[in-house]
Amino acid sequence: MKKREIPKGLRDFLPEEVKARRNMEKKAAGLFNSYGYREVATPTFEYLEVIESGAGHHIREDLFLFMDRDGGIVSLRPEMTVSLARLAATHLRDERTPQRLYYMANMFRQVQPQKAQYREFWQLGVELLGASGVWSDAEVITVAAKSLLELGLKDFKISLNQIDIFNGLLEQSNLAEDEQEQIRFFVESKDLVDLSNLLEKLPMDDQLKESIALLPVLHGGLEVMKRIPAAEKNRKTAEAIDDLIKVYEALQVFGINEHIVVDMGVLRNLDYYTGIVFEGYSPDLGYGLLGGGRYDNLLGHFGYDCPATGFALGMDRLALVLQKQQSKKEELRYIVGGTDLSKMVKEADRLRAQGFITELDVEGCSREELQQRLAHYHAEHEYSLIFID
Amino acid sequence: MKERLTIALSKGTLLEPTIDLFRQIGLPTEGLSADSRNMVFTYDNPEVTYIMCRPTDVPTYVEQGAADLGLVGKDIIVEQGKDVFELVDLKYGYCRFVVAVPGERQGITLKDLNYKRAATKFPVVAEQFFRSQGLQVEIIKLHGNIELAPIMGLCDMIVDIVSTGRTLRENNLVELVKIMGSTTRLIGNRVSYRTKHELIQPLVETIQDYMKGGMLSDN
Numbered sequence: 001m002k003k004r005e006i007p008k009g010l011r012d013f014l015p016e017e018v019k020a021r022r023n024m025e026k027k028a029a030g031l032f033n034s035y036g037y038r039e040v041a042t043p044t045f046e047y048l049e050v051i052e053s054g055a056g057h058h059i060r061e062d063l064f065l066f067m068d069r070d071g072g073i074v075s076l077r078p079e080m081t082v083s084l085a086r087l088a089a090t091h092l093r094d095e096r097t098p099q100r101l102y103y104m105a106n107m108f109r110q111v112q113p114q115k116a117q118y119r120e121f122w123q124l125g126v127e128l129l130g131a132s133g134v135w136s137d138a139e140v141i142t143v144a145a146k147s148l149l150e151l152g153l154k155d156f157k158i159s160l161n162q163i164d165i166f167n168g169l170l171e172q173s174n175l176a177e178d179e180q181e182q183i184r185f186f187v188e189s190k191d192l193v194d195l196s197n198l199l200e201k202l203p204m205d206d207q208l209k210e211s212i213a214l215l216p217v218l219h220g221g222l223e224v225m226k227r228i229p230a231a232e233k234n235r236k237t238a239e240a241i242d243d244l245i246k247v248y249e250a251l252q253v254f255g256i257n258e259h260i261v262v263d264m265g266v267l268r269n270l271d272y273y274t275g276i277v278f279e280g281y282s283p284d285l286g287y288g289l290l291g292g293g294r295y296d297n298l299l300g301h302f303g304y305d306c307p308a309t310g311f312a313l314g315m316d317r318l319a320l321v322l323q324k325q326q327s328k329k330e331e332l333r334y335i336v337g338g339t340d341l342s343k344m345v346k347e348a349d350r351l352r353a354q355g356f357i358t359e360l361d362v363e364g365c366s367r368e369e370l371q372q373r374l375a376h377y378h379a380e381h382e383y384s385l386i387f388i389d
Numbered sequence: 390m391k392e393r394l395t396i397a398l399s400k401g402t403l404l405e406p407t408i409d410l411f412r413q414i415g416l417p418t419e420g421l422s423a424d425s426r427n428m429v430f431t432y433d434n435p436e437v438t439y440i441m442c443r444p445t446d447v448p449t450y451v452e453q454g455a456a457d458l459g460l461v462g463k464d465i466i467v468e469q470g471k472d473v474f475e476l477v478d479l480k481y482g483y484c485r486f487v488v489a490v491p492g493e494r495q496g497i498t499l500k501d502l503n504y505k506r507a508a509t510k511f512p513v514v515a516e517q518f519f520r521s522q523g524l525q526v527e528i529i530k531l532h533g534n535i536e537l538a539p540i541m542g543l544c545d546m547i548v549d550i551v552s553t554g555r556t557l558r559e560n561n562l563v564e565l566v567k568i569m570g571s572t573t574r575l576i577g578n579r580v581s582y583r584t585k586h587e588l589i590q591p592l593v594e595t596i597q598d599y600m601k602g603g604m605l606s607d608n
Contacts, residue, residue, distance in 0.1 A: 114453070157583060157584055189472075191474070191475040192474075192475060192476050193463075193477065194475070217590065219583065219586050261586075263583060281583050281584055283392075283581075283584040283585070286452065286455075287454070288580065
């Protein structure tokens with residue numbers, strides 16, 4: 001009997017939920033338009049070769065794959081950046097640069113469904129194509145931060161990094177590729193224990209070891225970059241640090257630096273990133289809200305050599321946070337009861353002025369009666385009783 | 390706003406050394422004991438909350454952000470493969486994953502186990518290990534008393550957690566291969582680590598420093 005089932009990890013959206021998503025889309029579209037970004041759409045599925053040539057082979061286990069009648073293997077899109085790169089390389093290569101594009105669409109991944117992780121999920125995002133300077137990185141990060149603000153999130157952090165800081169150090173180590181891959185994996189997953197065990201065993205310069213071990217925990221303002229001992233001697237790393245400083249300074253000018261944290265442990269695990277990367281978090285959700293970065297080689301895979309940077313934001317996750325924020329506000333409700341009306345009114349007004357929804361017991365019930373009623377009210381909301389004799 | 394740290398603790402054998410560690414590094418431990426039936430312990434200075442979990446549930450609480458940090462064995466972390474940060478090796482609660490076979494088969498090598506059956510509570514670890522050795526082994530997932538399975542002819546070998554090896558000996562099993570060692574780890578939620586960095590990082594460093602001092606024994 002599967003008549004009423006839907007496949008694992010998928011959801012129906014009820015009126016309130018659709019309303020919330022449409023609302024997000026509308027606000028984000030307004031913001032993106034005001035920065036000169038134009039909306040594009042791509043097919044829901046693409047050839048597997050397209051996806052893999054952009055996102056790398058290890059994405060395959062997450063894909064929903066099937067065959068078309070001609071025997072081609074196709075995949076539901078797991079993310080948008082690769083499809084957009086293909087689109088731009090095919091259709092927009094003769095247009096002026098920079099190109100500012102945005103999208104809002106559903107993505108599909110065969111992940112283990114759980115809270116904030118669905119097999120069909122909705123993303124919105126922007127891509128800025130054809131510009132390579134740090135100002136373009138800063139603009140995209142600014143649009144990301146402003147999207148969150150515009151959609152109603154106030155408390156969030158964006159972690160910023162430049163992956164060549166790490167890549168430079170790793171190259172300098174002269175380790176075999178699989179050893180480098182292992183180190184990358186441990187840094188990315190912040191497995192500090194296995195990382196330090198592995199580093200201990202490897203034949204490497206001590207200063208370099210110390211620097212690599214430090215990267216995953218370096219977190220803070222620009223000052224954290226001074227703490228990498230091996231940086232000065234490594235040209236790639238030093239240049240990447242310089243790049244990161246410039247982006248950070250530009251973000252101060254753009255006025256969103258209060259949300260920015262430098263975090264050298266952010267590497268993003270997609271193959272296509274080449275420089276600045278970033279991720280956005282809310283303290284109210286144990287999963288990231290947005291992510292993005294620079295990917296200067298991706299369009300080249302499709303025959304159009306062109307620098308690019310962008311981000312994607314998970315609407316389902318953001319909805320969870322916004323919902324939580326809302327219910328938090330509603331959480332604290334008061335009922336003010338008693339016998340002395342003037343004192344009751346005064347207390348109720350005081351609570352309302354503080355932003356609490358406050359109901360006055362207009363029926364003049366006794367304390368016991370009100371307590372009994374509260375038992376039923378609690379099903380709806382958390383209520384606190386204030387009784388003034 | 391001052392924020393509160395929530396730490397998931399493993400009930401059972403890991404609890405005593407955990408309380409001991411907390412006492413040493415100056416985290417509150419008042420009222421915290423293995424006999425207590427409370428599941429939540431809240432303190433105000435510093436602002437921390439401990440929640441008591443089954444060890445196998447700790448990674449779930451941490452991954453989903455219901456707890457910011459957790460203390461749990463590496464054995465459970467690798468078996469579950471949850472997306473959590475592994476911050477410090479706390480060294481206590483040592484045990485190891487082993488492949489064990491009935492005593493009468495002593496002397497065989499790993500190669501002889503190809504196409505055989507292994508019973509285990511840790512199918513992921515077992516599967517990964519045999520695969521990495523290029524072996525095809527049928528994994529039988531059981532929930533407890535793994536030692537019984539080879540006696541009853543359900544399997545040819547077991548993959549299990551061993552600390553002293555006594556249970557193996559009592560059931561006439563011998564250790565053939567050690568897969569990996571395991572100790573207790575401090576794990577953290579991906580996002581908490583960033584949004585509560587100013588609370589978590591100093592704690593991590595305190596514990597790291599304390600561990601370097603080597604004041605806790607390995608067992």
